[in-house]
Amino acid sequence: MNCSAYAQKNQAVMAVLTGMPATQTMADSVKKGFRGLSVVNEKVIWISGQRGLVGRSINGGKSFVWRRVSTFEKMDFRTLHAFDKKRAMIATAGTPAAILTTHDGGKTWLHITNGMNKMGPVNVVREDPKQTGLLYAGTEREVYFSADNGNNWVQIAVNENLGGDYGDGPVDQGDYDLCIAVDPSNPNKVYLGNVEFFVSTNGNNFTPVRIAGGTGAFESVSHVDYHAIVFSPSNPSVIYIGNDGGVTRSTDGGQSWNSLNHTLTTLQFYRIASSKNDRNILAGGFQDNGCALGLNGNSSWKSTATGDGQEHFFSGSNPNLFFGSAQQGALYAFQIENGNVNQTSMTFPQGEQFPWTTPFFEDATTNTTIYAASNRLFKSTNLGQDWEPTTAQGVSQNTVTDVTQSKVNPQLFYLVAGEDEIFVSTDGGLNWDNKSSANPQPSRALQRIVPDPVDANTVYLVRSGYGSPQIYKSTNQGTSWSDIQSDLPDLPANDFFVDPSNPSFYFIANDAGVYYSSNSGANWMRLGSNLPVVPVFDFDYANYQSERLLRIGTHGRGAWEVNLDAVSSVQIESFTASVSPEGTLLRWNTTKESGNKGFHVERSYDRNNFETIAFISAKGNGSYTFNDAANRNKAWYRLKAEESDGSFRYFNIVETEGVPVQFGVAQNYPNPFNPVTVIKFTIPSESAVKVSVFNPLGQKVDEILNANLAAGEHEAIWNAASFTSGVYFYSVEVSDNTGNLIFSSMKKMILVK
Numbered sequence: 001m002n003c004s005a006y007a008q009k010n011q012a013v014m015a016v017l018t019g020m021p022a023t024q025t026m027a028d029s030v031k032k033g034f035r036g037l038s039v040v041n042e043k044v045i046w047i048s049g050q051r052g053l054v055g056r057s058i059n060g061g062k063s064f065v066w067r068r069v070s071t072f073e074k075m076d077f078r079t080l081h082a083f084d085k086k087r088a089m090i091a092t093a094g095t096p097a098a099i100l101t102t103h104d105g106g107k108t109w110l111h112i113t114n115g116m117n118k119m120g121p122v123n124v125v126r127e128d129p130k131q132t133g134l135l136y137a138g139t140e141r142e143v144y145f146s147a148d149n150g151n152n153w154v155q156i157a158v159n160e161n162l163g164g165d166y167g168d169g170p171v172d173q174g175d176y177d178l179c180i181a182v183d184p185s186n187p188n189k190v191y192l193g194n195v196e197f198f199v200s201t202n203g204n205n206f207t208p209v210r211i212a213g214g215t216g217a218f219e220s221v222s223h224v225d226y227h228a229i230v231f232s233p234s235n236p237s238v239i240y241i242g243n244d245g246g247v248t249r250s251t252d253g254g255q256s257w258n259s260l261n262h263t264l265t266t267l268q269f270y271r272i273a274s275s276k277n278d279r280n281i282l283a284g285g286f287q288d289n290g291c292a293l294g295l296n297g298n299s300s301w302k303s304t305a306t307g308d309g310q311e312h313f314f315s316g317s318n319p320n321l322f323f324g325s326a327q328q329g330a331l332y333a334f335q336i337e338n339g340n341v342n343q344t345s346m347t348f349p350q351g352e353q354f355p356w357t358t359p360f361f362e363d364a365t366t367n368t369t370i371y372a373a374s375n376r377l378f379k380s381t382n383l384g385q386d387w388e389p390t391t392a393q394g395v396s397q398n399t400v401t402d403v404t405q406s407k408v409n410p411q412l413f414y415l416v417a418g419e420d421e422i423f424v425s426t427d428g429g430l431n432w433d434n435k436s437s438a439n440p441q442p443s444r445a446l447q448r449i450v451p452d453p454v455d456a457n458t459v460y461l462v463r464s465g466y467g468s469p470q471i472y473k474s475t476n477q478g479t480s481w482s483d484i485q486s487d488l489p490d491l492p493a494n495d496f497f498v499d500p501s502n503p504s505f506y507f508i509a510n511d512a513g514v515y516y517s518s519n520s521g522a523n524w525m526r527l528g529s530n531l532p533v534v535p536v537f538d539f540d541y542a543n544y545q546s547e548r549l550l551r552i553g554t555h556g557r558g559a560w561e562v563n564l565d566a567v568s569s570v571q572i573e574s575f576t577a578s579v580s581p582e583g584t585l586l587r588w589n590t591t592k593e594s595g596n597k598g599f600h601v602e603r604s605y606d607r608n609n610f611e612t613i614a615f616i617s618a619k620g621n622g623s624y625t626f627n628d629a630a631n632r633n634k635a636w637y638r639l640k641a642e643e644s645d646g647s648f649r650y651f652n653i654v655e656t657e658g659v660p661v662q663f664g665v666a667q668n669y670p671n672p673f674n675p676v677t678v679i680k681f682t683i684p685s686e687s688a689v690k691v692s693v694f695n696p697l698g699q700k701v702d703e704i705l706n707a708n709l710a711a712g713e714h715e716a717i718w719n720a721a722s723f724t725s726g727v728y729f730y731s732v733e734v735s736d737n738t739g740n741l742i743f744s745s746m747k748k749m750i751l752v753k
Contacts, residue, residue, distance in 0.1 A: 223246070
């Protein structure tokens with residue numbers, strides 16, 4: 001599936017809404033989570049990642065050697081700084097925090113924190129490139145200096161506020177914001193990023209860098225929450241800083257700073273929503289960049305609220321009314337008037353503890369009724385002017401992550417919280433049944449619970465984490481669950497969507513993009529050849545009659561859309577394979593072939609590596625056959641439909657068992673037996689087979705099989721419950737289609753009671 005410009009609306013594309021160019025992806029990026037990158041030169045590259053993983057390439061990234069650091073297999077490495085192909089340092093994320101160093105290319109690592117007072121979150125050290133052995137390290141609220149390659153550390157800037165100040169005292173987010181760098185031309189000039197951006201000109205004391213006259217974090221030279229500081233290798237006067245607002249650059253050694261965000265798409269969507277009436281109007285909530293309204297075909301965005309923007313939706317009662325939220329239950333109604341946006345805040349009873357991303361949505365049938373949730377469900381029947389809880393007490397004991405309502409049965413609600421809690425209400429949220437005991441194990445963070453758009457009893461559970469399935473399906477309102485992970489990559493999942501017009505088409509948003517299935521989760525394929533490998537946090541479905549759009553909000557690469565009717569431009573009703581002496585016969589039937597060029601037939605002998613063995617031109621909806629005369633062995637086959645624009649999609653994999661090249665009869669098993677035994681045999685072509693049982697006198701005492709069978713391996717089962725103990729003989733006789741005997745075999749078996 002390739003992608004095109006935003007204006008091409010009738011192709012199976014994942015079109016970018018924010019002008020994001022296509023990117024190439026790293027081959028292992030869907031298998032490993034990367035957090036640190038250090039490029040020593042054009043040949044030597046180091047990468048650190050999740051679960052103790054460190055990779056090193058000495059051939060410019062063509063291949064990597066991956067190792068997990070001993071005793072840190074369950075830790076993530078926050079950042080990495082490499083000095084050459086043998087020496088590097090890494091810092092852990094979370095606790096226990098540590099700085100580790102290697103001198104042998106990553107084979108062994110040494111823990112170096114001698115002299116550090118405490119080990120909260122730590123950022124990787126940065127060296128003074130002019131003086132070998134001089135290192136700086138930033139930890140939570142503290143900075144350390146080492147003159148001997150990290151063997152010993154001394155704290156500097158003691159008792160200084162190295163976090164930030166919004167006006168009501170020092171704040172620190174060292175577990176989230178932390179970066180440090182040394183000016184390559186001046187070892188005493190050190191930059192530190194936390195909530196605010198700091199500089200030291202003497203290698204010892206730090207001051208915040210703010211706009212002229214600024215007194216707090218809101219006057220920082222760029223957006224608060226700093227994560228990266230990078231000097232240009234060719235000119236140390238050019239400095240880049242990365243933060244929650246994007247990228248800022250200085251070309252004069254830090255004297256002045258300019259935003260580069262007008263050329264970048266870096267906003268991180270938490271949620272995205274589309275106008276119900278105008279395809280050119282969107283709204284979204286962004287990580288630490290508030291809420292915004294997108295107008296005029298996405299050519300401009302208007303800020304509507306601050307904070308961490310969260311859930312959004314447009315009202316079905318008024319095309320100029322939409323709703324949005326910020327973190328922990330800050331809910332708003334927005335009215336569009338003459339191009340301006342007026343904001344109204346909503347209030348709730350004191351003491352309610354709302355989650356970071358508060359569930360907030362419109363009723364499935366009554367567009368003047370809206371809902372929000374703390375650890376219980378609130379309902380407003382007048383568009384948020386007044387709110388009442390549906391229950392007197394909280395439903396969940398943990399942080400609620402999602403509450404949803406079935407569009408098929410509007411009285412049916414679902415609520416999930418934490419890693420274990422699942423609740424179902426069948427009376428509009430008045431009473432809740434606890435279905436947590438059915439939660440699949442091991443537990444994982446529950447991200448979403450998504451009702452099926454056509455079946456009231458079906459619901460889908462979306463989970464985060466690694467090492468166990470991230471997507472489950474229930475057909476009985478959460479009483480039991482089945483895994484539909486299939487061949488999805490093992491990555492945290494964030495959202496799920498079922499196409500209401502093609503309910504066997506599933507879409508899942510995870511930390512590598514979007515995957516889809518055309519067969520109810522039996523197989524999955526990545527959607528969008530030009531969609532970057534990026535976490536996708538949210539789906540939004542927009543039906544404008546002439547086009548049905550699935551839109552996504554990515555966490556750092558903008559908003560994208562795909563035409564759902566184009567995704568399903570080729571639909572296969574069935575795909576089968578049968579083996580005979582003449583080869584493997586493939587049959588498939590299509591129900592839709594809009595824009596189809598033809599089918600590539602692919603074969604694999606290990607289910608992983610496929611080769612194209614034929615191309616069958618499209619002939620419109622109908623039946624297709626292909627005989628793979630070269631193969632009578634066990635194999636796997638799949639179809640790749642190629643569209644007229646060169647894009648393609650894969651369909652189900654079918655497996656064949658192969659055909660034996662000769663007749664064979666195995667010894668019955670078990671033997672001796674009481675009273676049931678199995679007789680296995682193979683035939684190389686379709687034949688008439690008779691399996692009989694004889695006593696020692698040669699008398700036929702039973703006939704257990706008499707049938708025409710296809711080529712392959714078969715079995716006959718004899719239940720001797722009515723026979724006495726003793727020796728028996730079984731015979732397998734095979735005849736051709738004219739009745740002539742072409743094979744026979746007899747073996748002994750013993751019945752012991």
